[in-house]
Amino acid sequence: MPERIPNPAQIKRWRQYLADERAEASVYRDLAKRRDGEEKAILLALADSEGRHEQHWLALLGSHAGPPAKPSSRNRLLGLLARRFGSVFVLALAQRAESRSPYASDVDATRAMAADEAIHEEVVRGLATRGRNRLSGSFRAAVFGANDGLVSNLSLVMGMAATGVGSHVVLFSGIAGLLAGALSMGAGEYVSVRSQRELLDASLPTQVTLTAAPALDLQNNELVLVYLARGMSRDAAEHRAAERLGHASCDCDPSLSLRPDVPEEGEEGDEHETLGTAWGAASSSFCFFASGALFPILPFLFGMTGFGALALACALVGLTLMGTGAVVGLLSGASPLWRGLRQLGIGLGAAAATYLLGLAFGAIVG
Structure with a gap:
């Protein structure tokens, strides 16, 4: 199959896409340097994805790739901020950048690339939301x-x-x-x-279920009512009550099941940080x-x-x-x-x- 010969307009557009993909990957790597744990892994995965997009444009350009082009002014600013700050403000800007991807309407971009960019916006939105909640x-x-x-x-x-x-x-x-x-x-x-x-x-559950559970009447399990009142379905409430009474296994540490100073699963660490x-x-x-x-x-x-x-x-x-x-x-x-x-x-x-x-x-x- 003969090699596709791009016209000048395509070469210019592809080289711009290539420069922007490289810049976006660099932004995510710079942001990852200021994070750890799960957030760091997510940002590095986003950088890897942008690297795959970069390879797509390199393959199309072939010998026309030439010297590296300059990223868009928006991506240059984003890169500068990511290197200096790495804050939720930068993530918010990255979210807007991902939402403006032209791949959905560009015939030279694959459907998978367009889908990637749409998902990237949601991923960055999720990361930015964590910071928004904190501040x-x-x-x-x-x-x-x-x-x-x-x-x-x-x-x-x-x-x-x-x-x-x-x-x-x-x-x-x-x-x-x-x-x-x-x-x-x-x-x-x-x-x-x-x-x-x-x-x-005043609305947070207390840990009375942990201290009172051993003395409950097994035939009239009041503990089920506690979980029903908290909004659980009856099946889920009965399973949770059985866990607390030691009649069913759970993913938590069994040694913690009757300690009144340990919050119940799904209820810990709520300090109302958004307030x-x-x-x-x-x-x-x-x-x-x-x-x-x-x-x-x-x-x-x-x-x-x-x-x-x-x-x-x-x-x-x-x-x-x-x-x-x-x-x-x-x-x-x-x-x-x-x-x-x-x-x-x-x-x-x-x-x-x-x-x-x-x-x-x-x-x-x-």
Whole structure:
């Protein structure tokens, strides 16, 4: 069979695919260096898979492979971040990169390669989810605090300025809003997370089944009721009860079956990590609210007055809202541009509404 002769457009596309596959494999290997155990093995397996795709394009290119091409700018940035950080942020970016694979619509890529890329997205999503769960509590408080500080204090400054009061009054109002809001947010987050953790702790099963099991009446096994109440099917509940009473084998260590200090299978290690700690959420919320609330008053702190100060405050807050929205979008695997624009629209919309209300109030009082 004669060798297939690719046209220039195909050669260019294949060489780009080849460069990107090499870059993606390198990203996964760099990420693996910062992991251990199962996560390390998963990342190395992904790198091996990208290596198989690399061989496909090399085989098609043959003598046309030439010197290595440059990966896409997205993959170069991803590689840089993977070498320097290796965080959940990098995994979120890798997830988006996998979701944009062109193989499903490219006739020169095999169906297996397209399927690989679809599965890779889910694998990376799973790895990123572990990191998201670890930071979600404090991260939620930080994002909420920063955005609340930006929007609420900009609205306060805009509303006060619209009434016609002096710039020094606007500045001190903004400082008061920063302090009051940061303290309120910190206290609120502490109470909220602490209360939620206490409610969840109250719902966790106790280990009474382990201490009471030896004395139970075998003809009227109350232990089955415990597992039925926890949502097990009757067969599963009866099997678990039999395990606890020593009448059925299980995969666990038999020596642990009657120790009250050992959690039951499937119930151990639940520390509600997605909530974060109460102090972590409170401190994140306080610091980020204060940081966000500082931006609207910066022009007034540096002596600016009037419309120029308000315009600069809106610009600073708008850029920051776009940035926080983009970061949230990236970490959640969504479009950073859309999330940034959504944050911007909501924030400036609230500020504009407060400005109009300030104008109306000023006109009434005046």
